[in-house]
Amino acid sequence: MNYLLRFFDEHQPRRIRVIENTLRNRRTVSTLFWAKQYGILGWTGADRSLNREKFDQLLENLVQDNLIKIDSDGQAVLTTPGILKQEELKSEEYQPQFLDWYWLANTNRVERRLLLGVQVVSELTYHNRHYAPLTNEYQELQLVKRWLFNCRQNIIKQLTDELKIFGSSLANADERLANYFFYSLIGHQTAGENILQLSKQLGISTDQMPVVKQDALLAVAAFANSYRGGALNQLLADLLTETPLSYSANQTLMLYQRGQTIEQIAKRRRIKANTVREHLLETAIVYPTAINWDQLLPGEIRQQLAKHYQGDVSKWQFKPEIVPGDQAAFYYFRLYQLYREKQDD
Amino acid sequence: MISEQRLLTVLNEEFGFSSFREGQLETIKAVLNNHDTLAVLPTGGGKSLLYQLPGYLLPGSILIVSPLISLMQDQVDRLHRSGEKRVLMINGQLTGKSRRQALSKLSTFKFIFTSPESLANPEIIGALKMIKISLFVVDEAHCISQWGPDFRPEYLLLSSVRKRLDLPTTLLLTATATPEVRQDVIQKMGLQAEAVTQVIRSVNRSNICYAVKRFLSTNEKESYLIELVNELAGAGIIYFASRKLATQFAEELNEKTNKVVAAYHAGIPSLERYRIQQQFMDNQIQLICATSAFGMGIDKGDIRFVIHFHQPANLESYVQEVGRAGRDGKLSLALLLYCPGDEQIQRTLNYIDLPDSNLLDAVSKKQQPVNVLGDNQELFTFYLQHGYNGKMIFNTFEKRQKNIDNHLRWMARYVNNTKICRREMILNYFGEQLKETPAPCCDVTEPELIDKFKHEPQQNSEPLPGVSELNWQARLYQLFNINNNKEN
Numbered sequence: 001m002n003y004l005l006r007f008f009d010e011h012q013p014r015r016i017r018v019i020e021n022t023l024r025n026r027r028t029v030s031t032l033f034w035a036k037q038y039g040i041l042g043w044t045g046a047d048r049s050l051n052r053e054k055f056d057q058l059l060e061n062l063v064q065d066n067l068i069k070i071d072s073d074g075q076a077v078l079t080t081p082g083i084l085k086q087e088e089l090k091s092e093e094y095q096p097q098f099l100d101w102y103w104l105a106n107t108n109r110v111e112r113r114l115l116l117g118v119q120v121v122s123e124l125t126y127h128n129r130h131y132a133p134l135t136n137e138y139q140e141l142q143l144v145k146r147w148l149f150n151c152r153q154n155i156i157k158q159l160t161d162e163l164k165i166f167g168s169s170l171a172n173a174d175e176r177l178a179n180y181f182f183y184s185l186i187g188h189q190t191a192g193e194n195i196l197q198l199s200k201q202l203g204i205s206t207d208q209m210p211v212v213k214q215d216a217l218l219a220v221a222a223f224a225n226s227y228r229g230g231a232l233n234q235l236l237a238d239l240l241t242e243t244p245l246s247y248s249a250n251q252t253l254m255l256y257q258r259g260q261t262i263e264q265i266a267k268r269r270r271i272k273a274n275t276v277r278e279h280l281l282e283t284a285i286v287y288p289t290a291i292n293w294d295q296l297l298p299g300e301i302r303q304q305l306a307k308h309y310q311g312d313v314s315k316w317q318f319k320p321e322i323v324p325g326d327q328a329a330f331y332y333f334r335l336y337q338l339y340r341e342k343q344d345d
Numbered sequence: 346m347i348s349e350q351r352l353l354t355v356l357n358e359e360f361g362f363s364s365f366r367e368g369q370l371e372t373i374k375a376v377l378n379n380h381d382t383l384a385v386l387p388t389g390g391g392k393s394l395l396y397q398l399p400g401y402l403l404p405g406s407i408l409i410v411s412p413l414i415s416l417m418q419d420q421v422d423r424l425h426r427s428g429e430k431r432v433l434m435i436n437g438q439l440t441g442k443s444r445r446q447a448l449s450k451l452s453t454f455k456f457i458f459t460s461p462e463s464l465a466n467p468e469i470i471g472a473l474k475m476i477k478i479s480l481f482v483v484d485e486a487h488c489i490s491q492w493g494p495d496f497r498p499e500y501l502l503l504s505s506v507r508k509r510l511d512l513p514t515t516l517l518l519t520a521t522a523t524p525e526v527r528q529d530v531i532q533k534m535g536l537q538a539e540a541v542t543q544v545i546r547s548v549n550r551s552n553i554c555y556a557v558k559r560f561l562s563t564n565e566k567e568s569y570l571i572e573l574v575n576e577l578a579g580a581g582i583i584y585f586a587s588r589k590l591a592t593q594f595a596e597e598l599n600e601k602t603n604k605v606v607a608a609y610h611a612g613i614p615s616l617e618r619y620r621i622q623q624q625f626m627d628n629q630i631q632l633i634c635a636t637s638a639f640g641m642g643i644d645k646g647d648i649r650f651v652i653h654f655h656q657p658a659n660l661e662s663y664v665q666e667v668g669r670a671g672r673d674g675k676l677s678l679a680l681l682l683y684c685p686g687d688e689q690i691q692r693t694l695n696y697i698d699l700p701d702s703n704l705l706d707a708v709s710k711k712q713q714p715v716n717v718l719g720d721n722q723e724l725f726t727f728y729l730q731h732g733y734n735g736k737m738i739f740n741t742f743e744k745r746q747k748n749i750d751n752h753l754r755w756m757a758r759y760v761n762n763t764k765i766c767r768r769e770m771i772l773n774y775f776g777e778q779l780k781e782t783p784a785p786c787c788d789v790t791e792p793e794l795i796d797k798f799k800h801e802p803q804q805n806s807e808p809l810p811g812v813s814e815l816n817w818q819a820r821l822y823q824l825f826n827i828n829n830n831k832e833n
Contacts, residue, residue, distance in 0.1 A: 130428045131426060167817050167818065167821060182817035182820040183815060191621075196599060201815055
């Protein structure tokens with residue numbers, strides 16, 4: 001069974017492209033908005049190597065097995081057998097625990113850097129200089145070389161201590177996760193276990209393995225992020241981001257928090273007013289605690305919208321004739337959806 | 346002039362060998378005397394030594410053009426393992442700042458590996474022009490003349506690249522080249538045949554035995570494969586025409602046989618490929634299900650059998666692929682499984698929808714958009730950008746199509762043959778005569794051949810540790826060479 005079945009619902013029709021774009025980390029405001037509606041925001045970037053062909057093939061398999069139905073608008077719901085199957089799988093599916101950190105790093109890059117760092121230190125502890133590094137990428141090799149040089153003094157002890165603490169916290173969350181993590185590491189005279197082996201040893205199906213991997217890597221990124229000055233932090237620092245927002249959206253937010261209007265920000269940053277609005281919407285979706293709703297969505301607009309829109313926000317239809325704000329009407333509509341949703345939480 | 350004695354000393358000090366293999370000394374001497382050289386040595390004949398050894402004797406850098414990233418990776422890894430760190434790989438993965446950094450330090454690298462595509466980049470050529478290239482190596486040089494699915498038009502630019510680099514001494518390496526291909530390669534590289542030293546050795550690998558099994562349906566072929574894999578001794582590779590099948594069979598064979606199996610192809614993430622390759626080397630995995638292109642980087646001495654679940658496009662590819670077996674000199678099996686319709690797979694893989702020459706000219710004159718050229722528009726625009734007109738392209742590709750058909754006819758002859766010794770057929774194809782028939786040789790001369798490669802019953806691999814036996818702490822200690830008891 002492929003792991004995509006977990007993303008569908010029996011009542012809420014879900015856009016398949018939103019699911020695809022979420023997994024592949026294609027962060028448009030629309031994708032982020034719907035991912036949040038579907039409760040899958042944490043899966044953003046969880047399968048970056050997925051491509052359209054593979055995704056469509058996996059969905060096609062679900063359709064053929066009569067587990068989901070896809071309508072002509074590209075929205076899918078679970079069928080009755082699909083509901084049963086999803087229920088049945090719940091007990092055997094791996095349940096990720098670190099997805100809240102989805103925004104922290106590109107896990108593919110974390111994996112490569114981390115594994116290279118561990119490999120280099122492992123070979124160092126065995127005094128071996130004749131080995132093939134797991135990647136020949138020039139920049140990665142240079143970065144790890146510099147890391148090793150900077151904390152050479154006690155790198156072995158530091159890294160071992162940190163990995164012990166990290167391992168214990170993983171094992172607390174799920175013993176399988178700790179085993180996955182350490183058995184996939186590459187080092188002196190060991191290439192780690194491959195996916196088929198790990199799947200067998202952990203009792204988790206191969207289809208679920210990308211989920212386990214994503215979880216373990218987000219966990220290590222979160223650990224490196226919190227353990228400032230540590231060996232893992234120094235190894236991964238440039239791969240970790242500060243906020244869930246994109247760089248540009250964060251720039252916009254800072255100006256907005258200083259009280260600048262959308263027009264002022266647009267002028268200062270030499271971007272379109274609409275781009276500024278997109279940035280603010282992105283903030284309202286992925287970083288809602290940074291939002292001052294009274295500033296962002298004035299009370300009078302809220303009142304006007306409240307007359308026309310009630311109930312389940314995901315079913316609201318945007319009607320330009322009844323939403324105030326002219327060019328910014330859709331922006332207000334979306335903001336109000338997010339606002340209501342927050343109120344209902 | 347460097348003496349033979351000196352060469353032997355370097356061979357021993359740098360590579361740990363006490364004598365040269367067939368054709369190596371002759372090639373190295375030619376190269377060191379600045380002769381452009383074409384070396385055709387059998388698979389597993391130690392071709393990388395032909396540029397690595399001169400690398401330690403010549404000033405400047407050795408530039409190696411390699412057709413596949415996996416192959417480059419493999420060469421670079423091997424140099425790393427031998428302790429040589431002055432190695433650089435320039436390909437599509439090296440971009441931005443790190444590329445600028447690497448290019449600015451280019452002269453510090455002894456061995457620079459690159460792809461024909463990267464050599465089409467002016468920035469890279471510019472940097473290479475600034476350093477001394479003492480030897481220009483084209484690995485798998487038959488690709489220059491290849492008409493198969495890996496068709497790479499950039500190979501045709503290598504001749505002008507060589508000119509731009511001020512004509513460094515050139516070494517062309519391949520394991521499989523018919524006399525026509527040799528001539529074609531030399532000509533396409535812009536060299537004069539009479540001025541090129543040719544070191545040609547037989548493609549024959551006497552320790553590889555050839556066999557073909559024919560089936561009526563894919564199902565029959567499948568069940569035979571499962572049964573056979575269970576019985577065959579040692580490590581092996583099975584080649585499939587698609588990644589999907591390679592992956593499917595890896596899982597199935599893992600379940601249904603006593604071997605530990607993994608899929609290995611371009612769709613497998615690179616870290617996972619690294620693991621699988623290492624495990625295969627260490628015999629933790631005994632069987633690899635691969636696609637043709639990605640089997641190329643695998644270099645393991647004791648591969649006992651290579652099975653083709655689907656036939657390759659031509660006998661060159663077949664000889665290359667089965668040539669991964671028996672590098673240790675011991676008896677090995679090359680088995681091709683066939684069922685009706687298999688040849689169609691290659692026909693489809695190789696098919697190129699050829700546009701009309703007028704349409705090509707119209708695109709060239711910008712009267713039509715590029716996308717009218719269909720799926721292979723990039724290929725055709727490459728030719729248009731390099732001075733070909735519609736008629737020339739049309740003729741080139743028509744010739745290519747005929748070539749493919751011709752190659753497939755040869756494959757069919759090989760598959761359908763029940764009378765002529767298979768080794769003799771292969772040698773004839775490469776313009777050679779069989780001088781001596783080894784025993785055993787092939788399933789024509791010896792019908793019970795395959796049985797020779799089966800192991801005694803009850804030879805099982807060690808089972809994997811189960812979930813309860815995993816211990817992440819122990820694993821951490823092992824990784825960092827920590828004595829567990831002392832620690833606690």
